[in-house]
Amino acid sequence: xxxxxxxxxxxxxxxxxxxxxxxxxxxxxxxxxxxxxxxxxxxxxxxxxxxxxxxxxxxxxxxxxxxxxxxxxxxxxxxxxxxxxxxxxxxxxxxxxxxxxxxxxxxxxxxxxxxxxxxxxxxxxxxxxxxxxxxxxxxxxxxxxxxxxxxxxxxxxxxxxxxxxxxxxxxxxxxxxxxxxxxxxxxxxxxxxxxxxxxxxxxxxxxxxxxxxxxxxxxxxxxxxxxxxxxxxxxxxxxxxxxxxxxxxxxxxxxxxxxxxxxxxxxxxxxxxxxxxxxxxxxxxxxxxxxxxxxx
Numbered sequence: 001x002x003x004x005x006x007x008x009x010x011x012x013x014x015x016x017x018x019x020x021x022x023x024x025x026x027x028x029x030x031x032x033x034x035x036x037x038x039x040x041x042x043x044x045x046x047x048x049x050x051x052x053x054x055x056x057x058x059x060x061x062x063x064x065x066x067x068x069x070x071x072x073x074x075x076x077x078x079x080x081x082x083x084x085x086x087x088x089x090x091x092x093x094x095x096x097x098x099x100x101x102x103x104x105x106x107x108x109x110x111x112x113x114x115x116x117x118x119x120x121x122x123x124x125x126x127x128x129x130x131x132x133x134x135x136x137x138x139x140x141x142x143x144x145x146x147x148x149x150x151x152x153x154x155x156x157x158x159x160x161x162x163x164x165x166x167x168x169x170x171x172x173x174x175x176x177x178x179x180x181x182x183x184x185x186x187x188x189x190x191x192x193x194x195x196x197x198x199x200x201x202x203x204x205x206x207x208x209x210x211x212x213x214x215x216x217x218x219x220x221x222x223x224x225x226x227x228x229x230x231x232x233x234x235x236x237x238x239x240x241x242x243x244x245x246x247x248x249x250x251x252x253x254x255x256x257x258x259x260x261x262x263x264x265x266x267x268x269x270x271x272x273x274x275x276x277x278x279x280x281x282x283x284x285x286x287x288x289x290x291x292x293x294x295x296x
Contacts, residue, residue: 027102027115034098034117036090037142037163039064039289041249043083044102044113052104053078060098060119061088068247068275068291083249090122090142124161131155151177158182182212213237215280215288218266222293229264231257231280240282244292247275268294 029042044054054077056063062070064085075084088098096119103112124141128148131137136156144161147168151157153176159165160182173179216230233240242264243254252271255264257280271294279289 026113027100031117033120033140034088035120035140035142035160036088036122038087039070040086040088041083042086042100042115044104055103056084057101057103058086058099060091060096061086061100064247066247066275068277068293083247085247088117088119090119093121093123093125095119095121131157146171150174151179153177213240213280213282213287215242215278215290217290218278218292221291222295223268224294224296225269226265226267227292229266229278230262231264232261233257233259233280233282235259237282239284240280242278242280244276244278247277252276268292 027042027044029040031040034040042056055074056077057074059073063072063075064087065071065075070085070087077084086100090096097116098119099114099116101112101114121141122143124139124144126139126144126146126149130150130152132152132155134154134156136158138158138160140160142161142163143166144159144164145166145168148170150172151174153174155177157178158180165181213234214232218227218229220227229242231242237259239256240259241254241256243251244266245251253266255266257264273294273296276292276294277289278292280287
């Protein structure tokens with residue numbers, strides 16, 4: 001690299017990595033393991049490079065387009081649009097690797113950075129097993145199904161099923177076992193979403209359906225003035241609220257909601273026309289996000 005360019009970049013103080021002769025903007029919001037069909041937010045981490053265009057390319061996933069749908073394999077962002085939203089694509093019952101690459105051209109130098117998260121299986125089926133030992137185990141996938149599975153005394157189990165957790169006949173949690181089950185999505189760390197906690201009593205049990213928080217689709221949608229958002233928050237939750245943000249991640253409103261079933265009425269007349277995401281947060285954890293369209 002030309003000594004004058006090195007001196008100039010040192011003087012400016014770019015927060016970058018150097019690969020060969022290229023300046024590399026690092027990617028923030030990355031996760032080592034991701035769940036398919038769950039939205040993840042990423043953005044380039046070198047603030048001084050926000051004045052330049054960035055080209056994002058994804059494999060085994062889709063980037064959200066301007067309409068809020070996940071249809072794009074690549075997207076170019078500018079200084080006013082540095083966040084990208086990626087929905088990773090699963091692969092049946094086996095893991096696969098995804099790739100997200102961001103490229104920036106600065107002073108004629110093309111530089112890029114990539115992350116390669118491991119995508120969890122879309123369907124995880126556990127059958128005909130007796131689980132023993134005190135080492136913690138995790139079962140993570142959008143759908144998790146147990147059939148003829150026994151968790152012995154002393155086992156420590158965490159289950160995270162984004163879309164569903166199914167307990168078929170033959171599922172047992174023996175006295176002294178601990179099972180934590182989740183059936184709600186998370187943005188970055190799946191285990192951080194709200195969970196239902198089960199501890200086996202003094203006799204073998206088959207667990208009841210989970211009592212977890214839920215977020216409904218707003219009605220009407222698209223909305224021209226006011227809309228209603230249905231929700232359910234279990235009694236064991238300490239705090240809960242619904243927040244609405246624009247496609248750039250800016251929070252435009254946040255409303256506290258009570259436990260139980262209810263509806264939140266939102267006045268959208270003061271919002272600009274476009275796509276918004278609203279989310280249910282309980283005890284500091286993201287439960288679900290849905291798309292809302294404001295039109296006049």
